[in-house]
Structures are given as C-alpha cells and as structure tokens.
Amino acid sequence: xxxxxxxxxxxxxxxxxxxxxxxxxxxxxxxxxxxxxxxxxxxxxxxxxxxxxxxxxxxxxxxxxxxxxxxxxxxxxxxxxxxxxxxxxxxxxxxxxxxxxxxxxxxxxxxxxxxxxxxxxxxxxxxxxxxxxxxxxxxxxxxxxxxxxxxxxxxxxxxxxxxxxxxxxxxxxxxxxxxxxxxxxxxxxxxxxxxxxxxxxxxxxxxxxxxxxxxxxxxxxxxxxxxxxxxxxxxxxxxxxxxxxxxxxxxxxxxxxxxxxxxxxxxxxxxxxxxxxxxxxxxxxxxxxxxxxxxxxxxxxxxxxxxxxxx
Amino acid sequence: xxxxxxxxxxxxxxxxxxxxxxxxxxxxxxxxxxxxxxxxxxxxxxxxxxxxxxxxxxxxxxxxxxxxxxxxxxxxxxxxxxxxxxxxxxxxxxxxxxxxxxxxxxxxxxxxxxxxxxxxxxxxxxxxxxxxxxxxxxxxxxxxxxxxxxxxxxxxxxxxxxxxxxxxxxxxxxxxxxxxxxxxxxxxxxxxxxxxxxxxxxxxxxxxxxxxxxxxxxxxxxxxxxxxxxxxxxxxxxxxxxxxxxxxxxxxxxxxxxxxxxxxxxxxxxxxxxxxxxxxxxxxx
Amino acid sequence: xxxxxxxxxxxxxxxxxxxxxxxxxxxxxxxxxxxxxxxxxxxxxxxxxxxxxxxxxxxxxxxxxxxxxxxxxxxxxxxxxxxxxxxxxxxxxxxxxxxxxxxxxxxxxxxxxxxxxxxxxxxxxxxxxxxxxxxxxxxxxxxxxxxxxxxxxxxxxxxxxxxxxxxxxxxxxxxxxxxxxxxxxxxxxxxxxxxxxxxxxxxxxxxxxxxxxxxxxxxxxxxxxxxxxxxxxxxxxxxxxxxxxxxxxxxxxxxxxxxxxxxxxxxxxxxxxxxxxxxxxxxxxxxxxxxxxxxxxxxxxxxxxxxxxxxxxxxxxxxxxxxxxxxxxxxxxxxxx
Numbered sequence: 001x002x003x004x005x006x007x008x009x010x011x012x013x014x015x016x017x018x019x020x021x022x023x024x025x026x027x028x029x030x031x032x033x034x035x036x037x038x039x040x041x042x043x044x045x046x047x048x049x050x051x052x053x054x055x056x057x058x059x060x061x062x063x064x065x066x067x068x069x070x071x072x073x074x075x076x077x078x079x080x081x082x083x084x085x086x087x088x089x090x091x092x093x094x095x096x097x098x099x100x101x102x103x104x105x106x107x108x109x110x111x112x113x114x115x116x117x118x119x120x121x122x123x124x125x126x127x128x129x130x131x132x133x134x135x136x137x138x139x140x141x142x143x144x145x146x147x148x149x150x151x152x153x154x155x156x157x158x159x160x161x162x163x164x165x166x167x168x169x170x171x172x173x174x175x176x177x178x179x180x181x182x183x184x185x186x187x188x189x190x191x192x193x194x195x196x197x198x199x200x201x202x203x204x205x206x207x208x209x210x211x212x213x214x215x216x217x218x219x220x221x222x223x224x225x226x227x228x229x230x231x232x233x234x235x236x237x238x239x240x241x242x243x244x245x246x247x248x249x250x251x252x253x254x255x256x257x258x259x260x261x262x263x264x265x266x267x268x269x270x271x272x273x274x275x276x277x278x279x280x281x282x283x284x285x286x287x288x289x290x291x292x293x294x295x296x297x298x299x300x301x302x303x304x305x306x307x308x309x310x311x
Numbered sequence: 312x313x314x315x316x317x318x319x320x321x322x323x324x325x326x327x328x329x330x331x332x333x334x335x336x337x338x339x340x341x342x343x344x345x346x347x348x349x350x351x352x353x354x355x356x357x358x359x360x361x362x363x364x365x366x367x368x369x370x371x372x373x374x375x376x377x378x379x380x381x382x383x384x385x386x387x388x389x390x391x392x393x394x395x396x397x398x399x400x401x402x403x404x405x406x407x408x409x410x411x412x413x414x415x416x417x418x419x420x421x422x423x424x425x426x427x428x429x430x431x432x433x434x435x436x437x438x439x440x441x442x443x444x445x446x447x448x449x450x451x452x453x454x455x456x457x458x459x460x461x462x463x464x465x466x467x468x469x470x471x472x473x474x475x476x477x478x479x480x481x482x483x484x485x486x487x488x489x490x491x492x493x494x495x496x497x498x499x500x501x502x503x504x505x506x507x508x509x510x511x512x513x514x515x516x517x518x519x520x521x522x523x524x525x526x527x528x529x530x531x532x533x534x535x536x537x538x539x540x541x542x543x544x545x546x547x548x549x550x551x552x553x554x555x556x557x558x559x560x561x562x563x564x565x566x567x568x569x570x571x572x573x574x575x576x577x578x579x580x581x582x583x584x585x586x587x588x589x590x591x592x593x594x595x596x
Numbered sequence: 597x598x599x600x601x602x603x604x605x606x607x608x609x610x611x612x613x614x615x616x617x618x619x620x621x622x623x624x625x626x627x628x629x630x631x632x633x634x635x636x637x638x639x640x641x642x643x644x645x646x647x648x649x650x651x652x653x654x655x656x657x658x659x660x661x662x663x664x665x666x667x668x669x670x671x672x673x674x675x676x677x678x679x680x681x682x683x684x685x686x687x688x689x690x691x692x693x694x695x696x697x698x699x700x701x702x703x704x705x706x707x708x709x710x711x712x713x714x715x716x717x718x719x720x721x722x723x724x725x726x727x728x729x730x731x732x733x734x735x736x737x738x739x740x741x742x743x744x745x746x747x748x749x750x751x752x753x754x755x756x757x758x759x760x761x762x763x764x765x766x767x768x769x770x771x772x773x774x775x776x777x778x779x780x781x782x783x784x785x786x787x788x789x790x791x792x793x794x795x796x797x798x799x800x801x802x803x804x805x806x807x808x809x810x811x812x813x814x815x816x817x818x819x820x821x822x823x824x825x826x827x828x829x830x831x832x833x834x835x836x837x838x839x840x841x842x843x844x845x846x847x848x849x850x851x852x853x854x855x856x857x858x859x860x861x862x863x864x865x866x867x868x869x870x871x872x873x874x875x876x877x878x879x880x881x882x883x884x885x886x887x888x889x890x891x892x893x894x895x896x897x898x899x900x901x902x903x904x905x906x907x908x909x910x911x912x913x914x915x916x917x918x919x920x921x922x923x924x925x926x927x928x929x930x931x932x933x
Contacts, residue, residue, distance in 0.1 A: 439905070443840055443893050528874065530893065542757070555913070557761070572755075576749065
C-alpha cells in the first residue's frame with residue numbers, strides 16, 4: 001500500500017525572466033514506512049517538489065498531475081481540507097532553521113501551537129507535549145529551553161527544534177528539506193543519527209544534496225536532475241552500482257571518492273537543454289542524446305534509470 | 312561616465328510615474344528661470360487692491376494691489392531657489408561627512424555622535440526658532456535648512472562606504488599601493504553618487520514642504536515671496552474664506568506646492584527603483 | 597514600497613526596512629538598540645541639556661537679535677546662564693509680553709488642547725493607518741490596494757495648513773458642517789456636561805482630520821511594506837506548513853514582527869504631528885501650544901516662543917524615549933543583550 005504517489009507531476013511558475021520549469025513529469029511512489037531520499041544539486045527543483053506536495057507554493061504556481069496521499073488527490077482538496085492535512089498528516093521540516101523559526105515567539109509555543117490546533121489540547125497540555133517533543137529530540141533541560149527564543153539556540157539545536165515541530169502531531173509522512181545543510185560535521189552526524197531514530201517505522205521523503213546522510217537514513221534513493229528524476233534505486237544498489245552518468249558523477253564528487261566535480265554547470269530551469277538534459281555535461285553523450293529525450297526504464301527489480309546507455 | 316548617464320536616462324524613461332513627475336518639475340523650473348519674461352507685471356508693482364480676475368489681471372490682485380499671476384510666477388522662483396540651494400548644500404555636507412566617517416575610521420566615532428545628535432534633536436521646531444531669531448531672508452532659510460537636513464544623508468552614505476570599502480577590488484587596489492584619496496575618488500565616490508542623487512530629491516521634497524510651512528507662519532522673506540508667503544498673505548486677509556477671493560489667491564499657490572511635492576515624490580520613487588532594483592518586484596505602481 | 601521613504605520627511609526609512617531590517621531602522625532614527633538603558637538615558641539627558649542651552653544662547657548669538665528684555669547687562673553671560681537654568685528648574689519660563697502673563701501659565705492653559713488634538717489624531721491615524729496598510733498588503737495589486745495607495749499618497753503631498761484651509765472653506769463655510777475656528781463655542785451655557793463634550797468634539801473634528809490625513813500616508817505605507825515583507829519570510833512558510841489558518845498566521849506570526857518597525861515609526865510621526873500642530877492650530881485658531889508659536893512670532897514675543905519651543909522639543913524627545921523603551925520590551929532579541 002503506497003502512502004504517496006506522484007503521477008506526471010509538473011510544477012511551473014512564472015517569473016520576470018520566464019517560466020521556471022522546476023518539476024517536470026515526475027512519477028514517484030512511496031510505500032508505507034518507506035524512507036526515500038531525494039537527492040540532487042542545489043536548484044534542481046527538489047525543494048519545490050517537496051513543497052508542492054503540501055501545496056505551500058505561491059498562488060501563481062501551476063501544479064499539474066496527481067499527488068495521491070492515502071488514496072486522496074491532494075490537488076483536488078480545498079484549502080480548508082488541505083490545512084487539516086498539513087502538520088497533522090504530512091509534516092514538512094523546512095530548510096534554514098535560523099529563518100524558519102519565528103524570532104519573536106518562544107520555541108516551545110511554536111511547537112505547541114500545532115499540537116493545540118490538530119490534537120485539540122488546551123494551552124497547558126500542548127506546552128507539556130511540546131516539552132516532551134523537545135526532550136525526544138535530545139535537547140537538554142527542555143522545560144527551560146521551551147521558554148527561550150530561537151536566537152538563544154545554537155544551529156544544531158534549532159534544527160532539533162524544527163524536527164520536534166515536524167514530529168509534534170505524529171504525522172504519517174514527513175518531508176524533510178535539507179535538515180543537515182550548513183551544519184558542522186559533528187553536529188551533522190548527530191542530526192542524521194537523530195533523524196534515523198525518530199523516523200523509525202515512519203514514512204519520510206528526505207530531500208538533500210548530502211549523499212552520506214541519505215545513505216545512512218534512506219531505504220531507496222531518487223536522483224533528480226534539472227527538474228526530473230534520472231535514477232531510482234535501492235540505497236545499497238545506487239552506491240554499489242550507480243547507473244546514470246550523472247549519479248556516477250555525483251558520487252565521484254564526494255570528498256571520500258576523490259572530489260572530482262562534474263564538468264560544466266547545472267542548467268537553468270528556465271532554459272532547459274534539448275534531448276537528454278544531462279547531455280551537455282555527459283562524457284557518454286551521443287548525437288541521439290542531443291535531440292531525443294530518454295524515458296525512465298526499469299533495469300532490474302525496481303531500479304529505474306533515464307539514459308540511452310541502458311536501452 | 313557619460314555612458315552611465317545615458318544608460319540611466321534610458322532606464323528612467325521606462326518609468327511612467329517618473330516621467331510625469333519630471334514633466335511637472337521641468338514646467339516649474341522653466342517658469343522659475345524665465346519668470347521675468349513670462350510674468351505680465353513686476354510682482355512689486357501695485358495696482359488697485361483685491362481686484363477680481365479680469366483681462367488685465369488674470370487672477371486679480373492681492374491685498375496691496377500686486378498682480379497675483381506675476382506673484383505666483385516669481386514665487387516659483389523663490390520656492391525652488393530655496394529648495395534647490397538648501398538641498399544641494401545639505402546633500403553635499405551629508406555626502407562629505409558620510410564619506411569621511413565611513414572611510415577614515417579614526418573620525419567615525421566622533422562624526423557619528425554628531426550625526427546622532429542631529430538626528431535625534433527635533434529639527435523642525437529648532438529650524439523654526441532659529442529662523443524666528445534671524446532676519447527673514449531667502450538666504451537665511453537656505454542656511455537653516457542646509458544646517459539641519461544633512462544628517463540622514465551622512466548616515467546613508469557612511470553605511471554604503473563601509474560596505475564598499477570592504478569589497479575585494481578595493482583591497483586589491485590598496486595592495487597595489489593606491490592612496491586613500493585615489494580609492495575614495497575612483498572607487499567609492501562614483502558608487503555613492505546615485506544614492507546622493509536620491510537623497511537630494513527626497514530632501515528637496517521635505518524642504519519645500521517645510522519652507523511653505525515656515526513662510527505660512529510668517530517666517531518667509533516679505534521682499535521675495537514664495538508660494539508659502541502668498542498663502543500667509545491670503546490667510547491674513549480678513550474675508551479670505553467668506554468671499555470668493557480664495558479661489559484665485561489661495562488655491563493656485565497651494566496647488567503649486569502640492570504639485571511640486573507630488574512631482575518630487577514621483578521622481579524620487581522612479582529613481583529609487585533604479586538605484587535599488589531589489590525594490591522593484593515589490594512595487595505595484 | 598519605496599514610496600514611504602519619499603513620503604516620509606525623515607527620508608530614507610523604507611529603504612532601510614527593506615535592506616537592513618527592523619533593527620537598523622530603529623538604530624537609524626533613535627539610539628542604538630543595544631545601547632544599555634543607562635547610556636540611553638544619559639544620551640537623552642545630554643540632548644535635553646543641549647536643547648536648553650541652545651534655547652539660552654540662540655537669541656544671544658543673533659547679530660541683530662532681540663536681546664533687549666532678555667538680558668540684563670550687569671551680569672556676566674555665565675551668571676545669566678546659571679540663572680536661566682535655575683529658573684527653568686523652578687518652572688519659571690519668563691514673562692510673555694504679548695499675553696501679559698507668565699509663559700508657564702500661558703503654556704499650561706494651552707497644553708490640554710494640544711494634547712487633545714495630538715492624542716485624538718494619533719489614535720485615529722495609528723489605527724486606520726495600520727488597518728489600511730494591512731488590508732493593502734492583503735489585497736496587494738487589487739483595486740482596494742491601488743485606491744488606498746493613490747488616495748493616501750496624494751494626501752501626504754498637501755501641506756497641512758493648506759488642507760486645513762480647504763476644509764474651512766468647504767466643510768466650514770460652504771457646507772457649514774463644522775465650526776471654523778477655536779476649540780469651544782464662547783459665551784454659551786450648556787445645560788448638560790454632555791453638551792460641552794459634544795461642542796469640544798465638534799470643534800476638534802476639522803483640525804484632527806487635517807493632522808490625521810496629512811500624517812496617515814507614512815504609517816499606511818510602512819505597515820503595507822512591513823506586512824508584505826514579513827509575509828514573505830520563511831517562518832510564515834513554517835507556520836503554513838503546520839496547517840495554521842491564514843488569519844491566525846497574520847495575527848500571531850506576522851503582526852508582531854511587522855509591528856516592530858511601526859512602533860519606531862509611530863514615535864517619529866508623533867514627533868512630526870506635534871510639530872504639525874504649529875501649522876494646523878494656526879489655521880483653525882485652535883488655542884494650543886502650536887498656535888502660541890505662530891502668535892509669538894507675529895507678536896515678537898520671544899520668551900513665549902522659546903517656552904513653546906522647549907515644550908515641543910521636550911515632548912518629541914519624550915515620545916522617542918518611550919518608543920525606545922517599548923521597542924526593547926517587544927523584541928526578545930534586544931532584551932537579551
């Protein structure tokens with residue numbers, strides 16, 4: 001039974017310079033209890049994909065396709081119905097905890113307000129629950145911390161608070177957007193460990209450009225490039241045997257693999273390359289890659305790739 | 312430099328509001344410059360008092376028999392003269408102090424405390440009382456406005472200089488042995504000029520408003536009447552509100568002030584949009 | 597957006613809101629936020645001292661100044677200065693030549709009317725300004741927004757005394773809806789205290805409307821701007837992700853953040869409005885401190901002019917000081933340091 005199924009999802013939004021095609025014909029399915037890593041470079045559309053699921057994008061954004069959550073197409077719900085899902089059923093942990101926490105409200109209150117809203121608890125009970133949540137993300141002396149303001153928290157603690165906020169109403173699906181971004185290596189490892197622990201037996205879409213973190217936490221990994229998925233595979237397969245040239249390049253650019261960057265720059269989402277979107281940077285590109293757009297094909301037991309090398 | 316100006320003008324042209332503002336302002340400026348040729352009479356010449364509009368005096372005459380059209384035209388000259396000189400002086404002092412405070416660290420603290428003082432002190436009341444103690448004259452008004460309206464420009468320029476100073480290319484130039492004055496003149500000054508121009512417009516807008524107020528309460532120069540002075544005269548006239556006199560005496564002078572302020576508002580708006588393109592996406596006009 | 601800075605006589609306000617955020621706008625126009633309270637109090641005291649001294653030295657510095665009546669030649673300047681300060685401490689502001697009464701008494705008689713006028717208009721433009729600004733931000737780009745913008749920008753281009761004169765002509769004479777001058781109908785016995793209140797409010801209407809309309813644009817634009825900025829912040833997105841309703845988000849998450857720059861601004865505008873009473877009270881012959889300034893100027897009553905100046909200047913400083921203190925109380929980031 002899948003918890004989330006995206007069918008032909010397109011997300012485009014107009015800007016002054018042209019239409020940004022952030023997500024293009026994405027098909028993705030998540031099983032209940034699955035932790036899926038969505039990886040890609042900055043600006044490949046992965047955050048937009050995450051936000052489109054709980055419909056947090058601006059009004060001018062055009063979202064087409066289907067986002068089916070537990071049998072309901074979220075795109076067909078009214079704003080009112082959608083609000084009952086946000087935070088309660090699907091929680092999103094946004095990136096940049098420094099700007100994502102309200103500077104003039106106490107951290108505890110920011111966690112408690114969702115609990116109060118979705119679980120019908122009174123103010124005091126909600127605050128107690130918020131303190132419990134802070135404890136569960138291993139913040140020491142949570143009673144004291146709950147009454148502090150975000151600027152009194154360190155970067156790692158803010159991230160923990162964000163996680164606590166996401167988990168507060170015990171959602172069935174968590175969308176975590178770059179929770180390890182901008183943290184020191186040691187703090188990052190702690191956060192990854194925490195994320196792994198608290199999302200046990202939960203479904204999570206883990207959006208990151210940090211392959212190491214994704215490998216640690218996720219069961220499956222989807223690789224995104226220029227607004228579309230280029231590879232989908234089990235975590236161990238993708239590390240053992242990356243198929244798509246982009247995935248290989250991405251792995252090779254890791255510090256542990258020798259820090260070899262992919263040549264060229266990632267394309268602008270306004271002006272996408274013809275044919276295969278990766279061909280200008282690909283070492284295996286042929287004439288066909290320049291004109292024809294490859295489809296996603298299944299290679300073996302549920303691993304998919306979008307590349308002419310495998311057709 | 313010249314190319315920069317041309318590019319700037321081309322961009323400015325795209326702002327409709329800015330063009331309207333500029334059009335109004337140019338109209339007033341031309342009137343001010345050619346006042347002696349446009350005005351039908353010498354504004355000091357006296358005729359029959361409080362005449363209603365007629366073919367000889369299109370807007371009639373005032374309480375001492377001066378032709379109101381001519382007064383209005385020469386009033387443009389006085390109002391714009393005070394505004395222009397005072398705001399240029401204020402912008403110049405502000406830019407100078409801002410540059411020095413931002414660039415030379417040892418003057419910064421001292422100069423900024425002075426700026427603090429000038430910002431916190433209630434300026435308009437102070438301007439009024441100083442003007443009241445001086446003999447009313449156009450130059451005295453220019454002096455008091457210039458004296459008190461430079462402080463915000465100084466703050467803005469200083470913070471801009473502080474950012475510019477830490478740019479890498481400035482460091483690089485310094486490493487190649489460039490002197491302070493070379494860096495100031497070559498790399499910093501050109502970058503703060505647009506900000507100074509915006510400030511100039513904004514300060515002008517304030518000064519023309521304040522000047523009309525000062526003149527209205529009787530601190531204007533009675534020998535060179537500005538629009539505010541005309542309103543002062545009209546207001547002092549006993550039957551100004553009861554008879555129809557206000558229509559040709561008070562209303563035109565007041566509208567001239569309103570339109571000048573509106574035009575400066577529009578120009579300032581258009582300029583700021585160019586200087587701070589970040590603002591653009593948020594504006595709707 | 598950038599219009600605020602243009603509308604507001606303390607020029608580049610909005611720029612700062614956009615580029616540097618709320619903290620700097622405060623630092624820009626009042627004292628540094630992180631300055632501790634004692635330093636702040638001392639700074640204000642220094643400024644008060646400077647204003648008092650200026651008030652003493654100004655008439656003596658003017659070449660053709662009105663020295664007569666202010667100085668007695670048998671004393672040194674220093675003695676006169678200490679005398680002046682001691683007198684001020686005792687509430688002795690000198691003798692008003694035109695009113696033939698102690699300046700202090702004249703000021704005290706006028707004070708209540710100015711307080712009433714400034715107080716009423718401040719309440720109105722703060723409430724209406726913030727509400728209309730929030731509505732405009734809410735309806736950004738729609739008819740309501742554009743209409744409010746155009747109306748309030750044009751209003752801010754009117755010198756207050758000119759708008760007041762137009763009101764007198766149209767609402768006072770042509771339509772005869774409101775009294776045209778003064779603060780009360782003279783020589784009338786009211787049967788009920790209610791009648792007095794009604795009469796006072798009736799007289800208050802036009803001056804208060806003039807002050808309100810010419811001051812509201814700034815606060816309207818800043819609220820609109822500040823609200824638009826805050827609504828684009830990441831933490832608003834976080835709040836939406838929690839499933840909170842739009843109204844709850846505006847109320848609890850946006851308003852407090854948007855209010856921070858507005859508080860500083862209200863203080864600054866109150867300062868401007870206090871100055872504005874000089875012009876508005878003159879037009880409506882409203883017997884407040886502001887009209888005393890114009891009266892004193894035309895009667896060359898310098899002790900009264902100086903007394904009124906001190907009153908106005910100190911009132912503005914007091915408002916700034918209060919805003920300084922409130923701000924510190926509201927922003928937890930400041931309180932901590």
